[in-house]
Amino acid sequence: MIKPENQILVIFGASGDLTKRKLLPSLFELFDRDMLPERFVILGVARTPFTDGEFRQQQKENLKTFLKGGQPDEQQLERFLEKVHYLGFNSDQAEEYPVLAEKISALRQEKDIPDRLIFYLATPPQKYSTIATALQQSGLSRPGRENGWRRIIVEKPFGSNLETARKLNHELRAIFREQDIYRIDHFLGKETVQNILVLRFANQIFESLWNRNYIDSVEIYAAEKLGVENRGKYYESAGALRDMIQNHLMQLMGFVAMEAPSAFDADLMRDEVAKVFRALHPLSVNDVIRGQYITGKAGEEMVPGYREEKGVAPDSATETYIAMRFFIDNWRWGGVPFYFYTGKRLQESRSEIVIHFKNVPHRLFSGICPHSSCNELVLKVDSPESISLKFGLKIPGSFFEVKQVSMNFTYNSLCNTYIANAYERLLLDAMQGDSTLYTRTDALELSWRFIDPILKEWEKDPLKGLTFYPAGSEGPEERKWLLHCNL
Ligand SMILES: NC(=O)c1ccc[n+]([C@@H]2O[C@H](COP(=O)([O-])OP(=O)(O)OC[C@H]3O[C@@H](n4cnc5c(N)ncnc54)[C@H](OP(=O)(O)O)[C@@H]3O)[C@@H](O)[C@H]2O)c1
Numbered sequence: 432m433i434k435p436e437n438q439i440l441v442i443f444g445a446s447g448d449l450t451k452r453k454l455l456p457s458l459f460e461l462f463d464r465d466m467l468p469e470r471f472v473i474l475g476v477a478r479t480p481f482t483d484g485e486f487r488q489q490q491k492e493n494l495k496t497f498l499k500g501g502q503p504d505e506q507q508l509e510r511f512l513e514k515v516h517y518l519g520f521n522s523d524q525a526e527e528y529p530v531l532a533e534k535i536s537a538l539r540q541e542k543d544i545p546d547r548l549i550f551y552l553a554t555p556p557q558k559y560s561t562i563a564t565a566l567q568q569s570g571l572s573r574p575g576r577e578n579g580w581r582r583i584i585v586e587k588p589f590g591s592n593l594e595t596a597r598k599l600n601h602e603l604r605a606i607f608r609e610q611d612i613y614r615i616d617h618f619l620g621k622e623t624v625q626n627i628l629v630l631r632f633a634n635q636i637f638e639s640l641w642n643r644n645y646i647d648s649v650e651i652y653a654a655e656k657l658g659v660e661n662r663g664k665y666y667e668s669a670g671a672l673r674d675m676i677q678n679h680l681m682q683l684m685g686f687v688a689m690e691a692p693s694a695f696d697a698d699l700m701r702d703e704v705a706k707v708f709r710a711l712h713p714l715s716v717n718d719v720i721r722g723q724y725i726t727g728k729a730g731e732e733m734v735p736g737y738r739e740e741k742g743v744a745p746d747s748a749t750e751t752y753i754a755m756r757f758f759i760d761n762w763r764w765g766g767v768p769f770y771f772y773t774g775k776r777l778q779e780s781r782s783e784i785v786i787h788f789k790n791v792p793h794r795l796f797s798g799i800c801p802h803s804s805c806n807e808l809v810l811k812v813d814s815p816e817s818i819s820l821k822f823g824l825k826i827p828g829s830f831f832e833v834k835q836v837s838m839n840f841t842y843n844s845l846c847n848t849y850i851a852n853a854y855e856r857l858l859l860d861a862m863q864g865d866s867t868l869y870t871r872t873d874a875l876e877l878s879w880r881f882i883d884p885i886l887k888e889w890e891k892d893p894l895k896g897l898t899f900y901p902a903g904s905e906g907p908e909e910r911k912w913l914l915h916c917n918l
Pocket of ligand 1: 443446448449476479522523554556586587
C-alpha cells in the first residue's frame with residue numbers, strides 16, 4: 432500500500448468523546464500497521480487547557496481503555512504519542528484563529544510537512560459553520576503552495592432537516608471545494624458494507640437475481656440492546672429517524688439498490704447512489720411506525736424508560752424506534768418493498784441486511800418454508816461480520832420434507848487478515864484523498880428530502896401515532912402492520 436502524503440490532521444473537539452473512543456484509537460491502529468504518512472502530526476484543539484504532555488498522558492490512558500484487541504506495546508504508544516499535539520483554543524472566537532495558524536505553521540516547519548491540512552470537525556454540530564467560516568477568514572482554508580491542499584471531514588449530524596442540511600452545504604461549499612468535503616458516515620467504513628458492492632458486482636450469481644423478478648423484499652436492521660446511555664440530551668433533538676435512517680440505513684440501502692457504475696470511481700459510484708435516492712417513492716406517515724421505549728426488563732435487569740433517562744424531557748415525544756416501508760420507483764425495484772427497522776433497548780442487537788428471494792412458482796415439498804421462500808441472503812454488518820445464504824434442503828431420512836439451512840461465511844475466518852474498523856478505513860481514505868465512501872451533497876440532500884415530510888408531520892402533532900414498547904422487547908407490536916397492510 433502506498434502511504435498517504437505527509438500532512439497534518441487538525442481535530443476540533445479533541446477533548447471529546449469521539450476523539451478518545453474512535454479517532455485516536457483508529458489513528459494508533461494505522462500507525463501500528465505503518466500506514467500513516469512518514470511525517471504526520473495530529474493537532475488536537477478544544478477549549479479545555481492542556482499542555483502537549485497532559486493531553487498525551489490523558490490520551491495514553493484512553494488508548495489503553497479503548498483500543499480493541501489487548502494492551503498496546505508501550506514503546507509503540509510512546510512513538511505514536513510523539514505525533515500528537517494540543518492547542519487550547521475556542522473555535523467560536525475568530526481572533527484565536529491566527530494563534531492556530533501560527534501553531535500549524537510552527538509544526539510544519541519543525542516536522543518538515545508541506546502545506547497539507549485535514550480539518551476534522553468533532554465538535555457539537557452547531558459549531559461546524561462557525562469553524563469553517565473562521566478558517567476561511569483566517570486564511571487557513573486555502574493552501575498557500577502549489578502542492579498544498581485542504582480537506583475537511585464533517586461528523587454527523589449534517590443538518591437536522593432538509594433546510595439546515597442545505598444551508599450547511601451551502602456554507603461549506605462557499606469555502607471548500609465539494610471534492611474536499613468529507614461527510615462521514617461510519618457505516619460506509621464497515622467491511623461488510625463495502626463488500627455489498629463486491630458481492631454484487633464481482634459475482635454473476637447474485638447480480639443476475641438482484642431485481643424485482645427474483646427478490647420479494649429487502650429488510651435492513653439496525654437494532655440495539657442499549658438505551659440512549661448518556662446521550663439523552665443529544666438524542667432528544669435527533670430521534671431514530673434522524674440518528675439512524677437519514678444517514679446510515681439510507682446509505683446501506685443505496686449500496687443494495689444501486690446500478691453498477693461503469694468504473695470504480697468515487698463520483699461514478701456516488702452518481703449511482705444519488706440515482707436510487709432520486710427514484711424513492713414519496714413517503715407517507717402511514718408507512719412509518721415510531722415508538723419509544725418504556726421501562727422493561729433488559730436481560731435480568733429492569734431498566735428505565737426513555738422518558739426517565741438523563742437529559743430527556745418527562746413528556747418527550749422523541750422516537751427511539753422506527754419501522755418503515757418504502758419503494759423505489761425504477762425498473763429494477765418497482766413494486767419491491769424495502770423495510771428499515773431501527774431502535775434502542777431492543778431484545779437483541781442486530782445490524783443486518785436481509786434479501787428475501789421470491790418463492791418457487793410451484794411448491795412440490797412440504798416442510799419448514801411451505802408458505803414463504805427458503806431463500807434469503809443475510810449480510811451481517813456488525814461484528815462478527817458475516818454473509819449467510821439460506822436455502823431449502825431435504826430433512827435426512829424423512830420423505831421429501833424441506834428444512835431451511837444456511838451456508839455461512841464469517842469475516843474472522845480470514846484469520847490472517849486484519850479487519851480495520853470503520854474509522855480507520857475512513858480516516859485513511861480521507862488522508863489519501865479518496866471520497867468514495869463519503870457522502871456527496873446531492874445524496875445527502877436527497878436523503879433529507881425523503882424523510883423531511885415525515886418530520887414535518889410529526890412537528891405538527893408530536894404525539895400522533897407515537898407507540899410505546901417495553902425495553903427488552905422486539906419493538907412496538909404496530910410494526911407488524913407494515914407487513915400486513917396492502918401494498
Ligand atoms: N461520540 C461518538 O461516538 C460520536 C459518533 C458519531 C458522531 N459523533 C459526532 O461527533 C461530534 C463530537 O461528538 P462527541 O461525542 O465527541 O462530543 P463531546 O464529547 O461533547 O465533545 C465535543 C468537543 O467539542 C469541544 N468544543 C465544544 N465547544 C467548543 C468550542 N467553542 N471551541 C472549541 N472546542 C469546543 C469540546 O471541548 P471543550 O469543552 O474542551 O471545548 C469537546 O472536545 C458531534 O457532532 C457528534 O454528533 C460522535
